[in-house]
Amino acid sequence: xxxxxxxxxxxxxxxxxxxxxxxxxxxxxxLMDSWLKSLKHEAAxxxxxxxxxxxxYLGGGTPSFLxxxxxxxxxxxxxxxxxxxxxxxxxxxxxxxxxxxxxxIFLESAGVNRISIGVQSFNDEVLTFLKRRHTAxxxxxxxxxxxxxxxxxxxxxxxxxxxxxxxxxxxETLRRALAFQPTHLSCYQFTLEERTPYGRLKAxxxxxxxxxxxxxxxxxxxxxxxxxxxxxxxxxxxxxxxxKRESRHNKKYWQHIPYLGLGPAAHSFKNGMRWWNHRxxxxxxxxxxxxxxxxxxxxxxxxxxxRLERLFLGFRTKEGVPLDDVSGNPKYxxxxxxxxxxxxxxxxxxxxxxxxxxxxxxxRLPLMFFD
Amino acid sequence: MKQIRxxxxxxxxxxxxxxxxDRLIQYAHLVDDRQFRDQILDTMDIERERGxxxxxxxxxxxxxxxxxxxxxxxxxxxxxxxxxxxxVSRALASCEGVLLLVDASxxxxxxxxxxxxxxxxxxxxxxxVINKIDLPSADIDRVKDEIxxxxxxxxxxALLCSAKEGAGIEDIFEAIVERIPPxxxxxxxxxxxxxxxxxxxxxxxxxxxxxxxxxxxxPGDTIRLMAMGSTHKVEEVGIFRLKMEPEKELSAGxxxxxxxxxxxxxxxxxxxxITLDTNPxxxxxxxFKEVKPVVFSxxxxxxxxxxxxxxxxxxxxxxxxxALVYQKDSSAALGxxxxxxxxxxxxxxxxxxxxxxxxxxxIIMTSPSVRYRFLLSDGSTVVIDNPAYYPDPTxxxxxxxxxxxxxxxxxxxxxxxxxxxxxxxxxVNSHLNYPTxxxxxxxxxxxxxxxxxxxxxxxxxxxxxxxxxxxxxxxxRESNLAKLDIxxxxxxxxxxSTIVHRDRARERAVNACEKLRDEIPRQQFKIAIQGAIGGKxxxxxxxxxxxxxxxxxxxxxxxxxxxxxxxxxxKGKKRMKIVxxxxxxxxxxMAVLKTDNE
Numbered sequence: 001x002x003x004x005x006x007x008x009x010x011x012x013x014x015x016x017x018x019x020x021x022x023x024x025x026x027x028x029x030x031l032m033d034s035w036l037k038s039l040k041h042e043a044a045x046x047x048x049x050x051x052x053x054x055x056x057y058l059g060g061g062t063p064s065f066l067x068x069x070x071x072x073x074x075x076x077x078x079x080x081x082x083x084x085x086x087x088x089x090x091x092x093x094x095x096x097x098x099x100x101x102x103x104x105i106f107l108e109s110a111g112v113n114r115i116s117i118g119v120q121s122f123n124d125e126v127l128t129f130l131k132r133r134h135t136a137x138x139x140x141x142x143x144x145x146x147x148x149x150x151x152x153x154x155x156x157x158x159x160x161x162x163x164x165x166x167x168x169x170x171x172e173t174l175r176r177a178l179a180f181q182p183t184h185l186s187c188y189q190f191t192l193e194e195r196t197p198y199g200r201l202k203a204x205x206x207x208x209x210x211x212x213x214x215x216x217x218x219x220x221x222x223x224x225x226x227x228x229x230x231x232x233x234x235x236x237x238x239x240x241x242x243x244k245r246e247s248r249h250n251k252k253y254w255q256h257i258p259y260l261g262l263g264p265a266a267h268s269f270k271n272g273m274r275w276w277n278h279r280x281x282x283x284x285x286x287x288x289x290x291x292x293x294x295x296x297x298x299x300x301x302x303x304x305x306x307r308l309e310r311l312f313l314g315f316r317t318k319e320g321v322p323l324d325d326v327s328g329n330p331k332y333x334x335x336x337x338x339x340x341x342x343x344x345x346x347x348x349x350x351x352x353x354x355x356x357x358x359x360x361x362x363x364r365l366p367l368m369f370f371d
Numbered sequence: 372m373k374q375i376r377x378x379x380x381x382x383x384x385x386x387x388x389x390x391x392x393d394r395l396i397q398y399a400h401l402v403d404d405r406q407f408r409d410q411i412l413d414t415m416d417i418e419r420e421r422g423x424x425x426x427x428x429x430x431x432x433x434x435x436x437x438x439x440x441x442x443x444x445x446x447x448x449x450x451x452x453x454x455x456x457x458x459v460s461r462a463l464a465s466c467e468g469v470l471l472l473v474d475a476s477x478x479x480x481x482x483x484x485x486x487x488x489x490x491x492x493x494x495x496x497x498x499x500v501i502n503k504i505d506l507p508s509a510d511i512d513r514v515k516d517e518i519x520x521x522x523x524x525x526x527x528x529a530l531l532c533s534a535k536e537g538a539g540i541e542d543i544f545e546a547i548v549e550r551i552p553p554x555x556x557x558x559x560x561x562x563x564x565x566x567x568x569x570x571x572x573x574x575x576x577x578x579x580x581x582x583x584x585x586x587x588x589x590p591g592d593t594i595r596l597m598a599m600g601s602t603h604k605v606e607e608v609g610i611f612r613l614k615m616e617p618e619k620e621l622s623a624g625x626x627x628x629x630x631x632x633x634x635x636x637x638x639x640x641x642x643x644x645i646t647l648d649t650n651p652x653x654x655x656x657x658x659f660k661e662v663k664p665v666v667f668s669x670x671x672x673x674x675x676x677x678x679x680x681x682x683x684x685x686x687x688x689x690x691x692x693x694a695l696v697y698q699k700d701s702s703a704a705l706g707x708x709x710x711x712x713x714x715x716x717x718x719x720x721x722x723x724x725x726x727x728x729x730x731x732x733x734i735i736m737t738s739p740s741v742r743y744r745f746l747l748s749d750g751s752t753v754v755i756d757n758p759a760y761y762p763d764p765t766x767x768x769x770x771x772x773x774x775x776x777x778x779x780x781x782x783x784x785x786x787x788x789x790x791x792x793x794x795x796x797x798x799v800n801s802h803l804n805y806p807t808x809x810x811x812x813x814x815x816x817x818x819x820x821x822x823x824x825x826x827x828x829x830x831x832x833x834x835x836x837x838x839x840x841x842x843x844x845x846x847x848r849e850s851n852l853a854k855l856d857i858x859x860x861x862x863x864x865x866x867x868s869t870i871v872h873r874d875r876a877r878e879r880a881v882n883a884c885e886k887l888r889d890e891i892p893r894q895q896f897k898i899a900i901q902g903a904i905g906g907k908x909x910x911x912x913x914x915x916x917x918x919x920x921x922x923x924x925x926x927x928x929x930x931x932x933x934x935x936x937x938x939x940x941x942k943g944k945k946r947m948k949i950v951x952x953x954x955x956x957x958x959x960x961m962a963v964l965k966t967d968n969e
Contacts, residue, residue, distance in 0.1 A: 008928060189923040216918040237923050253928050267928035274931055299931065308941075309934055316921070331949070338952055342896060361895050362921040363937075370941055371674055 004054035004085055005270070006252040009039070009074070010263030011060040012281055019131055022193035024265035024279050025061040031281045032066075035263070036073055038288040042262050043081040045293060050260050050270070052083040055249035056090045064094035068106055075110050089114055089248045096134040099142035104149040114247075115146055115154040116184070122176040123169055126162055136176075143180045153245060155184030160218045161210040162190045167221060174222070178229055183245040187222050188237050189215060216360060223356050236316045236359050254313040256306070264294070272301050311366035320345070320353035326369045335368045375624045376551045377445045377582065379462055381486035382472035383839060387502040391472060391534040391543075392430075392448055398540050399432040399444075401612050429568075429580055429626055431610040436548050444547055445610075445626035447567065447582075455714060456489075457662050461567040461642045463489055464658055465582030465626060468496035468551030470543065471522075473529075475501050475509035479517040481780035481812070481839030487522055496551045499529040500543060505536050521810075554584075554624030561652040562586030562594070564621070564629075564645040569636045571691035575606075577633040578615070580626075581645060584656060587622040593648040594631055597655050598640050602648045603631035635690045662694055664712025665773070665844065666719055666739045666823050667756035669700045669866065670726070671708030673733040673948050673957075678707045684730035685709060688722070695722055702759065704864045704950045705735060710757055713739075716823050735948045737866040738963045741820045744771040744847055758868040761854040764905055771847040773819040778841045780812050785834045789813060792829060796821035797872065819844060820870070824964045855880055857887065857963065858901040858908075862951045867963055873904075880910035883963045888912040890959040898953055 013032055014025045056078070066074065091114040092107060099117075107115075121127050122136040134142075146154050156177045160170045177185060192202040192209050201207035210218070223233050231239040232246070235254070240246040252259050258270040264284040267276040275298030278284045287294040301309065307325055314321035326332040336352065339345045344358040344365070354362060382388040396402065432444040449455075449462040463469070469490045473483055490497055499518050501511060515526040530546055532539030568580040588594065592605045609617040610627040621627045633639060642659040646652040672681045689695055695718075700710035713719040719739060726732045742756040746769040753762055777798070781789055786803070790813065793801065798815035805811055822842065830838045853876050857867035867887075871879045880902030887900045895916055902910035922933070947954040 191923050212918045212920075219919060236921050253930060259928055261928050267931070269928065269930075276929070276931070305934065305938075308937060309930055312933065312937055313930065334952075344895065360919045360921060361917065364895055364917070364920050366937060367941055367944055370944070 003257050004052055005050045005258040005260060006055040006057065006249045007050075007053040007078070007082065008057045008059060008249070008259060008261040008263075008266055009063075009078070010261065010266040010277075011058060011063040011066060012264045013060070013065055014062045015065060016131070016133060017197075019197035020190065020193070020199075022196050022199075023059075023061065026281060028281075031285070032070065034285045035281055036070060036077075038285040038294070039074070039262055040077045041288040041291075042294060043077050046260055046262075047081045050082065050258065052085045053260075054085040054088050055252065056084065056088060057249040058090075058092040060093055062095050062098065063092050064098035064103070068103075071106065071110065091116055091247070091249060093118060094142075096139040096142040099145055101145055101149065104145060104151070108149060108151070113151075113153060115151050116157060116186070117143060117146065117154065118157045119143075119177070120157065120159045121162070121165075122173045123165075126165055126169070126173075129162060129164065130159070140176070140180075143182075147180065153183050155186060155247075156180070156182045157186045157188070159188050159190050160222060161215055163207065163210070167217065170218060171221070171225065174225060183241045184247065185226060185231065185239040186237055187226075187239065189219065219360060220356070223359075232318070233356065233359070234318045236362055251317075254317055255319070256310065256313075272306065274299055274301065308366060308370070311369060312363070314352075315354050315358065315362045315365040318353060320348075320351045323347065323350045323352060326352065329371075331371070332369050339365070339368070373625075374440060374442045374548075375445065375554055376442060376468070376547050377447065377466045377554055377624075377626055378468045378470060378547055378551055379447045379449055379466045380470045380472055381449070381459075381463075381483075381490060382502075383474070383477070383480035383482040383486075386472045386474040386477065386480075386483070387534045388448075388472055391470070391500075391502060391532070392446060394534050394537050394540050395432060395446060395543070396430060396613070397537075398544065399434060401430070401432070429611045429628075431612050431616075431626070434544050434548065437545060440548070442548050444544075447626065455718075457660070458568065458641055459486075460489060460493075460658065461565065463493045463495065464656075465565055465567050466493070466495055467554055468498065468547070470547075471497050471499045471524075472502050473499060473514055473518065475503045475511055475514055475531075476506050478510075478514045479521045479810075481778060481841050484521070484780070484812075485778070485841045487524075497524060498543075498546050498550055499524050499526075501529050501531050502534055504531050505533040505538070556583070556585045556623030558585075558587050558623045560585035560623070561650045562588055562645065562647045563652045563656055564588065565656050566596075566639055566641055566643045566645060568641065569633075569639045569693065571636050575630050577630075577636050577639060577690075579629045579631070579633065579639055579645070580611075581621075581629060582626045583621050583623055585623050585652070586647065586650075587620050588629065588645070588647070589620045594629070594645050595648045595651060596639060596643050597646055597652070598643040598659055599638065601638065603633055605629055605631045636693045637689060639693065641693065662714065664694070664696055664714060665741060665819065666713045666715055667710060667742065668713070668719060668739040669702065669705075669708050669710050669737040669757065670697075670723075671702065671705040671735045671737070671866070671948070673735055673946065675706040677733065681709070681726075681732055681734065684726055684732050685711075688726060688730065692722070694718065700757070702737075702866045704862075705737070705866045705948060708735075712756070733946065735866075735957050735960060737960050738869050739823060739961075740870060741773055741818075741823060743852065743870060745769070746771075758854055758870050759865050761868075761870065764853070770850055770852040772850045772852065774816050774845050774848050775819050775822060775842040776845050777815045777817055777822065778812060779815070779830065779838060780810065781834050781838045783809050783811050785838065786811050786813070788833045789830065789838065792826075792833060793817065796826060816845065818848075818850065818872075853904050855883065856903045857883060858899075858903060859887075859891075859953050859955070860899055860951060861901075863903075864950050864955070866950075866960060869963060876904055877909050880904070882965075884910045884912035886962040886965055887959055888914055890962045891953065891955055892947075893917045894953065896952075 012025045090112045092112050093116045095118055119139045120130055124135050193199045226239045234240055234246050261268045264277055264281050265279040275295050277294045278296045284294045311321050343355055345352050345354050380388050428448045430446050434442045434444050447462045449459045501514050518524050518529055519526040530542050563585045564581040564583040566579055566581050570578050572578055590605050590607055593602055595602045607617050607630040608621045609615050644655040672678050694714050696712040697709045701707045723736055740756055745753050745762050745767050747766045748768050793815045796817050798817040800816040802814045827840050830840055851873040852870055853873040855869050855871045856863050884900045884902050893914055897916050898914040900912045901908050946957045
């Protein structure tokens with residue numbers, strides 16, 4: 001496992017906002033240039049603080065929305081300030097409606113070797129509910145282009161548990177995704193986040209989340225189906241065709257490997273410290289223009305907090321949790337043997353590995369090992 | 372010679388006792404207005420939050436009467452809850468008169484009567500004071516009528532005041548000096564001083580509040596606590612003026628404090644008589660009794676490692692609360708802890724809250740129990756207050772439980788509901804009194820066990836707050852009892868066992884299972900809760916496991932948000948005790964006893 005740091009760049013712009021998404025982005029495109037200028041200042045601040053990155057992730061927002069020129073500038077900024085390993089994984093999140101052959105050729109030449117495409121569903125009714133800008137056929141054409149342009153390593157992002165969606169409808173989406181032979185699939189349970197328009201509808205009682213039993217059915221259906229198609233269920237919501245195709249970048253978040261996040265609302269982690277930037281393009285730019293770090297807050301994790309994170313992150317992945325983290329307390333031994341007995345976890349090579357059943361209650365498992 | 376008046380204020384709860392005390396203190400200029408705060412005599416946070424007085428407080432008020440004479444008035448503030456009625460009686464024994472406070476809109480209530488009777492038992496001069504006359508709903512004529520007819524007092528003697536607005540305060544001072552007689556007593560006689568309260572101070576040891584009846588006490592004297600039989604050297608005597616003011620002596624008629632290197636409050640007994648070792652009085656002042664706890668519950672640390680810390684906390688707490696009794700206890704489910712006796716449920720709650728707040732203990736308290744008595748087949752009698760020690764049922768000849776006489780005062784329209792409630796709680800031997808038109812006083816004999824838990828809350832709710840309640844323990848009566856065990860996933864949790872009436876066991880068992888189902892959080896496996904008597908399952912409920920509990924995304928490096936969520940849950944978990952494999956929250960142990968028929 002590599003322990004080189006990862007680099008994340010947050011592109012906080014979208015053509016339109018999706019009502020379920022709670023990642024930070026704005027639709028005021030007039031701020032794009034100052035964002036990019038500020039990004040350069042920010043990169044300069046961290047210039048010598050990280051060793052060579054072996055992953056770069058352009059997330060958002062909608063990174064595919066950037067113009068060629070903006071992408072070129074971004075590439076320059078990163079190349080000028082940071083070192084990258086030769087085998088680096090470079091991922092970009094793209095929206096189907098932004099995809100053109102020229103853009104893909106450009107990305108390929110710029111070094112991007114992994115594409116994550118936000119399809120969400122191959123059902124037009126579901127896409128309308130989600131207020132996505134693309135239709136199923138636009139998405140299919142985009143994926144065809146991705147393959148045509150020689151990207152063999154690409155992932156499709158999907159969502160299940162959407163109001164009105166049946167199991168058959170979801171299976172159909174999965175089948176259509178698999179037809180493109182993606183190397184990676186992210187299947188997210190539709191969640192009504194508090195600070196989103198759909199979250200507010202839920203608070204008003206106008207939108208109802210799926211019940212626990214239904215969520216469980218969808219989750220197991222997804223896991224069983226994709227495993228039968230040869231995928232590895234390596235994280236609660238993530239599936240890879242082979243171990244090599246697991247997202248190198250995202251795994252850094254889950255394994256306390258250092259990462260630097262550039263851009264508004266981006267998080268960074270290094271030496272037990274985590275800090276995060278202002279969740280506002282204006283404040284982010286203001287700080288950097290004034291020569292200050294655009295940091296909203298930071299924290300130094302105590303050993304207890306680090307352990308809690310290792311546990312809750314570990315129980316979400318097939319790497320699991322080091323046995324050392326729960327040893328030395330007879331109560332935990334007891335808990336562990338019960339969880340083994342109930343087949344929520346197994347123990348292999350000094351690590352506690354969650355089973356599929358364990359993934360289902362991954363948020364419950366960590367606190368069972370705290371007094 | 373000082374002119375002294377000793378008095379107390381008695382009132383139904385919320386009739387404005389603390390506010391009136393505040394005004395009297397302000398009038399006497401003991402503290403300047405800037406430093407003044409409401410409920411000044413209630414020094415504990417918990418007293419101020421709940422608006423109740425737990426400890427007796429005394430304050431010496433200098434007063435110059437209209438005709439120019441100088442007085443020292445001792446106001447002895449008493450606790451206002453039925454759990455503390457003995458303390459109240461000792462405080463009253465230290466006075467010559469009382470202000471009987473009646474709310475101008477609520478009128479005479481059950482506690483007003485109970486307090487009046489208590490004051491009359493001590494032959495005190497009673498000054499009726501109608502408070503809250505500023506309220507729009509004040510009905511002074513009706514209240515005067517009640518004072519005349521329900522209390523049998525001369526309504527013309529009643530004073531009018533608004534403690535909130537400070538109106539009528541001077542009249543009260545004048546009435547105190549005119550109507551309440553000066554204390555009798557002789558400084559030449561051997562010392563007799565009545566202990567009516569004691570408080571612990573970490574620097575000075577126990578500070579004894581007392582009323583001197585005869586004789587004089589000085590620093591340097593050796594005093595003897597007559598009931599305890601112990602002797603102590605007096606370091607300081609003085610009076611309370613919100614803070615302690617040392618004096619050269621305390622003599623007959625005076626109220627004040629004595630500091631005499633008494634280590635803990637438990638080394639004193641409220642109601643005991645202080646005399647001089649060299650020239651002792653012949654007999655104790657009348658009315659001394661040992662206060663006996665009536666409600667019992669066990670306290671366990673949530674983390675068993677904290678046992679010693681809890682032991683320390685209890686020891687320190689006990690320095691200041693002689694009424695709490697405790698001894699070591701252990702439970703198969705909860706480990707090592709302490710069995711504690713309390714004066715009542717309010718006292719229990721106070722101890723719990725103070726242990727948690729002031730001593731930072733995370734504790735579980737088991738379901739409260741009263742003390743039962745059993746006649747066994749070998750002719751012996753056993754007394755138990757802990758269901759864990761319930762005798763072998765085959766050896767029980769007869770079982771007995773404590774009964775109380777409840778006295779409930781309500782507006783007439785609630786009679787039906789209240790009688791129904793009392794019957795449900797196995798009330799017998801009822802009497803109805805109509806002291807005035809529209810008001811009813813109901814008395815019932817009821818098992819203490821039926822009222823200790825939520826009877827008062829229930830009464831308040833069905834009477835929309837108009838019901839008032841007072842009780843005294845009368846005797847032990849034969850009862851058909853059984854021990855109700857609770858099994859969680861097949862495992863008996865001894866700390867959840869309760870003693871119930873056999874003919875209502877099933878009902879209680881069903882109720883307990885339902886309550887526990889609501890209180891115990893879901894876990895990753897199914898939890899079966901069963902109620903059993905003598906191994907026979909009589910009720911059951913099931914807590915379904917959670918099916919899925921995992922969030923979709925943990926992304927973008929924002930790990931912090933999710934960790935904070937878990938840290939919050941972790942805090943909640945601090946109040947859970949793991950029994951077998953099930954996490955049982957503190958609230959569950961109380962919920963077993965809660966009955967509701969809604």
